[in-house]
Amino acid sequence: MKKIILENFRCFRGRHEYPIKPLTFLVGENSTGKTSFLAAIRLASDLGAGWRLDFKDPPFDLGVFDQIATYVGGKSGRARYFSLGQVFETSEKRGKQTSEVQLQAKFEKSHKGPQPELLKLELHDSRFSISFAISGINAGEPKRDDSGYLGVLSTPSKKEFRIPVASQIRGEEPITIHDLRTVLYFGFFRKESDLKGSKRKQMEVDAIMRLISGASGSNRFRPFATAPIRTKPERSYDPFSEELEPGGKHAIAILARLLRSSSKEGTDLFNAVCAFGKESGLFREIHLKGAHQEVNPFELTVKIAGRFMNIVDVGYGVSQVLPILIDALRGRRGETYLLQQPEVHLHPTAQAELGSLFGILAKRDKKTFIVETHSDYILDRVRLEIQRKREGFVRPEDVVILYFQRENGEVRVYPIEVDDQGNLSGQPAGYRQFFLNEMRGLMGV
Numbered sequence: 001m002k003k004i005i006l007e008n009f010r011c012f013r014g015r016h017e018y019p020i021k022p023l024t025f026l027v028g029e030n031s032t033g034k035t036s037f038l039a040a041i042r043l044a045s046d047l048g049a050g051w052r053l054d055f056k057d058p059p060f061d062l063g064v065f066d067q068i069a070t071y072v073g074g075k076s077g078r079a080r081y082f083s084l085g086q087v088f089e090t091s092e093k094r095g096k097q098t099s100e101v102q103l104q105a106k107f108e109k110s111h112k113g114p115q116p117e118l119l120k121l122e123l124h125d126s127r128f129s130i131s132f133a134i135s136g137i138n139a140g141e142p143k144r145d146d147s148g149y150l151g152v153l154s155t156p157s158k159k160e161f162r163i164p165v166a167s168q169i170r171g172e173e174p175i176t177i178h179d180l181r182t183v184l185y186f187g188f189f190r191k192e193s194d195l196k197g198s199k200r201k202q203m204e205v206d207a208i209m210r211l212i213s214g215a216s217g218s219n220r221f222r223p224f225a226t227a228p229i230r231t232k233p234e235r236s237y238d239p240f241s242e243e244l245e246p247g248g249k250h251a252i253a254i255l256a257r258l259l260r261s262s263s264k265e266g267t268d269l270f271n272a273v274c275a276f277g278k279e280s281g282l283f284r285e286i287h288l289k290g291a292h293q294e295v296n297p298f299e300l301t302v303k304i305a306g307r308f309m310n311i312v313d314v315g316y317g318v319s320q321v322l323p324i325l326i327d328a329l330r331g332r333r334g335e336t337y338l339l340q341q342p343e344v345h346l347h348p349t350a351q352a353e354l355g356s357l358f359g360i361l362a363k364r365d366k367k368t369f370i371v372e373t374h375s376d377y378i379l380d381r382v383r384l385e386i387q388r389k390r391e392g393f394v395r396p397e398d399v400v401i402l403y404f405q406r407e408n409g410e411v412r413v414y415p416i417e418v419d420d421q422g423n424l425s426g427q428p429a430g431y432r433q434f435f436l437n438e439m440r441g442l443m444g445v
Contacts, residue, residue: 001336001368004044005104007083008070010036010062011411017087019415021400022362025379026372027431028404033411034372035060037404038338041370042223044086045336048103049222055114059227059246059340065109073409081108081117100124223336223370226324229344233311233319236297248323252300255326256288265330272329273322276357277302280350282318317345321354328361328369336368343375355381362394383422396420403431 007015011033020041026034039060046053055062062068069079085104106118227246242253255273258266270286277283283302290298301308302318311319324342331337343351355378358369371378379401385393401416405428416427424431 001086001088003087004041005085006040008079009082009084013070013410018413019400022368022398023358023394024370025401027401032404032406034404040084044084045223047105059225065114081106221335223338225338228340230320230323235310235312236299238297251323251326259288269330273325276325280353282350320345333365339371348377351375351377352381354378356385359385359394360392363392387422405430
């Protein structure tokens, strides 16, 4: 994902596009839309993957339409629709050139919750550009004013087509990007009159279909989102499910299984977690006592000051950071993580070390970390690593800080860039004041 598209989405009035980079930090006062922003990223990713959208999927609960569409105020009341989407590059590459795709859905009010009344996909390539959309789907039969039809504009042929939506697409079910592909393919490219002709025309058709395939295949993994407060530590753990959940309870089960297996993956994960513990000053080592017995409860102990202690008996920060460490270190190459306040209950050194970890994993494993944070220590460590030109660390052009600020009753987002010396550019006057206020609050001033 290169950009997120929001229109009349909660506190984001009007249409906006914001950059998303491998290391993206969301900074700002409370109630400025940062959590809504994270939820929108996951929804836009689900839209691109062709999955049905769930506006109440934990850890985000956006509510019903009237709680999502922007309240404009005055006689206008609430916005009649909201939109969300994303801009990304397809998987098809020709040399150094890539094709840019914009996918956006428009939602209107329905008794079944927010339903997409318009799904639009635009693909821009050096060879051609196409744009197509389905509208009026959830209203049943297409209307006479061409809503409910698929419009296609293709260049260099510069020919526009309008295709009736297939009957199997119309109805009450929300539409997905896969529906667009189905309608486009069976409504246009399978027609003999359109397939007959020159070899160049056939090549154009094939190229467009590859672009569409690349568009729907761009979201390989669903972004994993963590809750702002992770699972409470337990004195002993029973065997439980490894199904991913925002509180992080699954992480301990995964670690126990990997250690039982004596696999290289388990050893590497264990060593990486312990290395973070040493660098951050949180702990020297972890140990799962009894984890090799699959059916019996086991203890999670942490080595601090030369002896092992039960995780319940050490600082709360250890239990809060372990799920983040295990998920981030173990996750597949190219995954995206939506993290809410990973610095909770951590002292400054440990917070700073998270900044180093995210930057290394973003570079090494091509992962994306979108982090909502109030920690100046995380941001300063990222800037310092860039200034030092640490080997294996993410490049400055792959880092962005999005500063959320309320202005005249609306939220405005300022993208702040980082140069190769760790300097910031594009920050508004309120950015530094925000962190000064945070520090004063910590000091009780």
